[in-house]
Amino acid sequence: MEDRKDFEFKRFCRKNILAILGFSSIMAVVALIAVGISQHKPLPENAKYGIVLDAGSSHTSMYIYKWPAEKMNDTGVVHQTEECKIQGPGISKYAHKLDEIENYLYECMERAKEVIPSSQHSETPVYLGATAGMRLLRMENEGIADKILDVISTTLSSYPFDFQGARIITGQEEGAYGWITINYLMEKFIKKSNWYGLLAQGSYQQETYGALDLGGASTQITFVPPKMEPVESPDNSLQFRLYGQDYTIYTHSFLCYGKDQALWQKLAKDIEDTSNGVLKDPCFHFGYERVVNVSDLYKTPCTKRFEKTLPFHEFHIQGVGNYQQCHQSILQLFNTSYCPYSQCAFNGIFLPPLQGDFGAFSAFYFVMNFLNLTSKSSLENVRQKMESFCSTPWEEIKTSFDGVKGKYLSEYCFSGIYILSLLLQGYNFTASSWKNIHFMGKIDGSDAGWTLGYMLNLTNMIPAEYPVSKPFSHSTYVFLMVLFSLILVAVIVTALFIFHKPSSFWKEMI
Template sequence: MRLTCKEWVLTALLGVTAASALTTLILILVEATDVLLPTDTKFGVVLDAGSSHTSLFVYRWPADKENDTGVVSQALACRVTGPGLSSYASDPAQAGESLEGCLEEALAVIPAAQHQQTPMFLGATAGMRLLSQKNSSQAAAIFAAVTQALGRAPLDFWGAELLPGQDEGAFGWITINYVLGLLVKCSFSGEWIRPPEGTLVGALDLGGASTQITFVPGGPVQDKSTQATFRLYGFEHSVYTHSYPCFGRSEMLNRLLAQLVQRSPSHLVRHPCYHSGYQDTLSLAHLFESPCVQATALPHLPPNLTVEGTGNPRACVSAIRELFNFSSCEGRGDCAFNGVYQPPVLGPFYAFSSFYYTFHFLNLTSGQSLATANTTVWEFCQKTWRQVEEAAAGQDSQLRDYCASGLYILTLLVDGYGFSERTWPSIEFRKQADGTDIGWTLGYMLNLTKMIPAEAPAQWRAQSYGVWVAGVTFVVLTLGAILTAAAALLLWPRD
């Protein structure tokens, strides 16, 4: 059958339409695949070498979303068996060997094909900072043993280093705000926008040897030594941050006991923060080894002492307050304690590490008021040792110290940092945020591996989206034009 001229033109137009549409569709699908389909997952490993123990964390994130918010997730949290690295001063090799169990777990989580491309870091905090201050050669030996052990792993080991206290606080702040999605948001048009700064969360960290406070103040930071500035997702963030060595939970307990020991006129020390009915014999050798403990007039003391609890929260608070120098800040609205500059606390806060563990034990992590927290801790301190043991079924090795820790936290947060009945509700005591353990490790990894790049990925994503939209528009317009032409041909009168 022979086609007429009009039918031939119509057929040719439809053929060109189909070919153009198919070609464009292929290009769109290729571009859309780049934008929409999941890509390879990347991994990172960070070890937190704290004063009381070491933890290993494995993080993962989609490779094509490294500038997005909340894409990093925690794949593994492993607590290393044994004490903190600083406890291996007399046997450095054991410090390295202690990490092998958690390292094996990390290698099992990360695909073998990605081992060599996976960065791994170890950051040591206040425990090792104190050991470095006391005996630098012992600290160096521990770092050498750890470096050797981790260097044998088939990962991209970036080294082990001493993490300054200020960085510890600042990285913890990054972690919380990153996980909560408060640092950046992607708009509908594909552009990165900065959330209102008022939504950012402050960080309160209580470790074994030090404590840190970090937040965005209401005005400029007057003491620049307490200021940290970051460029995150292309936006500048300036925070107040300070770390207090020797004010961590373990060192506070040591300092408190040493203070009572040195004031005791006999071999029996009465401890107001221990529950009535508690009694134990303690060795003094380890107590006075810490650089945080100021030993005076020890010749009259025997190597061992009997410590007896009295369960007196009022006397306990009085003894704890003597660990601070509050008089150095009298009359100053921008001072915490020990003469340290601090602007007034502002905004919501997450309190983690020992802040959380202590208040979790005391059932004070559900938004209770300051008055309720005070009453709860005081009532707990007044319980007898038998009552406390029976309630806990003897399962908690820290049982003896929760009274002192609870009263210390209240003193630190209220008398030290300046929280009040009004601002206390702004504190959330948390272990995790959005399924991720809170601490400095994620912020440390993001900072050192540059996992928080500038806007390049966002620009690429916006361009990709633009190409995709342009392609769809082209197809629609082309089809519309050709179909219009076809309709016109069909309506022509026959010859």
Template sequence: MLRAVAWSSAAVLGVLVVALFLLLLTLAKDAALPARNKYGLVFDAGSTHSSLYIYCWPGGKENGTGVVSQLEVCRVEGPGISSYADNPAGAGASLKPCLDKAMEIVPAEQQQETPTYLGATAGMRLLREQNSTKAEQVLAEVAKAIGQYPVDFRGARILTGNEEGSFGWVTVNYLLETLLKFSFTGTWIHPPAEDVVGALDLGGASAQITFLPGTTISDSSTRALLRLYGTNYSIYTHSYLCYGQKQALKMLMASLHQGNSSSPHISHPCYPRGYQENITVAELYDSPCVQAPSTPSPAESLSVTGAGEPAACSAAIKELFNFSCGANESCGFNGVYQPPLQGEFFAFSGLYHSLHVLNLTGGQPLSLVNATVRQLCNSSWQKVQKQFPSMSSSQLRDACAASSYTLALLLHGYRFDSKTWPHIHFVQQAGNTDVGWTLGYMLNLTNMIPSEAPQTVVGLQRSNWIAATVLLAVMLILILCLLTAMCCHRGSSGYERL
């Protein structure tokens, strides 16, 4: 009877051991296989061009700060989609080569679950002001083109200026891990509020400034309330439409023309000496940002020559701004409320590119930046062509105007000075990811930034392995004890028979 019980117990324990062993194998297999990456696509439909950003992140990991990475960025050939107002189908067709490229990168079995967005910025905001019907037709055509691909398309829309600024701020701070970070002890920690940085963005048609002020924001139209990782942020943000680089330089040219509208000749103080070009009045006044003369002659040709005068260039650019604060005790420009600057700032897009061509994005002091820009603006056309042989003619022509405008916007528009200038960091990327509004936009719309910090980490932990190992050892000991008892019983029975 004892022998039967022993063998029965051993059999049960054996089955349990085998089951536990198979379970451990399954868990080990699951732990060894990496979780399948997830993907997201975002079109940045800017005023001068469009780009497709391809992001990925670990699918089996609780979302934390900095887990999203940029796989690829595809620049769309041709101008921005707002330029296709009279050919909406062309706007959709222009996106297809980049979508084809994305389909080569995203695994075929995951494409239908890949969230895809298109966000249009100031160029489309201007087109909507000019002709809302044409703006809607362009959006419809780009949506139609994207909808032909096997992705989870979630719409194409025009962002507000404050959204653009806020999403850019989220992107920068997400990548810098100033909102939340995972400590080496395995816990989530909230960095202090003073660690968050401001965001300065300059596009072709608008400019955005966003930061966390040290005071209450008195103008609600410039306040954005965000709850990120369980923390509330009341940030200041404002977008200046028409003060993007392309539109600002167009306003500058129009101002120079209207200063002597009776003459078909424009002497441009920001263009290099010796540079010449012809433009038409229609080209000059083709934007709602530029007020046309009362009696324009669209076909009239204007002769533009470069004068290369740094002081006159700076003065002409300052005329584009109204630096009077009016009723506001604190403002940026054009009477728009702006609280005092606070903290560090990351400047990207046009602000970065306009100074990077002059190697001025490495933290150089303001005095050196000013001197380098003055030297450029005092150069001849032949000299800049030799100095920057890889730059296109239009980039060379605008280099002085663009860098001078950047300085005017930052120093006089946003009120930075020699003391706060070192707090501006000019960057194109952070964490190998382009800085801009697209990542923040995707994070927001995919709910990848939770309102509260994750409390647990999913997966097989070290403690689970220890417990399983101890259990296995105990079961093996029990089996050995039973087998020993059986052998002893067998030996005892034999002795008695003798």
């Protein structure tokens, strides 16, 4: 009777062990096949394209963007694939040269035809957004501004792309689109996935970056401020719903406070105190000289508040190269004598307390990068470097930067001090919050700026998930393949041992 029970027990154990081994081997094989197929499944290669022309005050640039066609609405993984700088000034300078606009755009638009496959031309949207230079021209002469846009529209419509329009965007739009671009590229909107591909549960909102944009004619500051109740300046507040999250952002564009127009303002202010037509300017290097026509000085709406009748038609700039004096002269451009709100930037414009990190791009980056000041260093160190640069004589500067055009080279001293003044006295950054400013040129190959955010908005390309990519990283893939292979080997070895030495095995079992 005892032998019968032993036999039944052995039989029961054998059946269960064989079932477990069989199931384990099948699962290991299935897992190996699944991981292999998933990892080597080809990613979609079909792509769509979009073109945005950034018509700034000093120049125009064309950007070509690309994204996987199969994922246009649910991921919209957009990246910049080409940049083309159009030779010549900003489009506002073509007010009396309308017949030259076609040639102006020709080279870059032909480049777009080469980069984008011909089969995609008719589906590729083209947008042109004009910024502060055209805003100023529209203030002077709306009819001429409209004519320029009409000629541009006719020209761009002649290309085989899907032209979607040319328009002057508002300063508020420029700031908001720049903010979207920075946070899109920094992946501050995207819902992150865990390693097996499921979206993380719960509602998690990452802290966003603020956006600092500086052009030739305007500057924008945009960020998510601390919660404000009530909102003190509704005109500076925008609401977005992105990726299932609500954002209330502060944004303001200061027209006439781009670096080029700020320089014209400073010159118009300073020349009031001269009577002999010679301006000793601390913002230019010692030994530098330039002749400026008074008519050019007062041509822009930005200098109208300083306009007066002068006893000369041109004046001579003579560089002095003094950081402190230049800084004091620039500060006079910012009117901080009144503030109708709890806190202001300058000129009576509301500015809430700064919060978080900021990406500073466009001229913020170009100027500071030229001066080698984009790396993380203390504010005091930045000031010392700027003071040293500005006090260097002009002849030495020309020798050190031989390949840089003289007009641009001569203005880096002013532009650098202006940026410091704008950020510290204009926007209320401090020595402690200076570390929160990150000067950005490109992020993962895409230019930091408003154009990507503009296209994302107009094409409804804001993504909700991570980009299409391999399910596993290489290391994770190798680990899983080795793990499941070892499981399969262990099962086979165990089965072979059981079947080749059944007696000894069952003795151990009892």
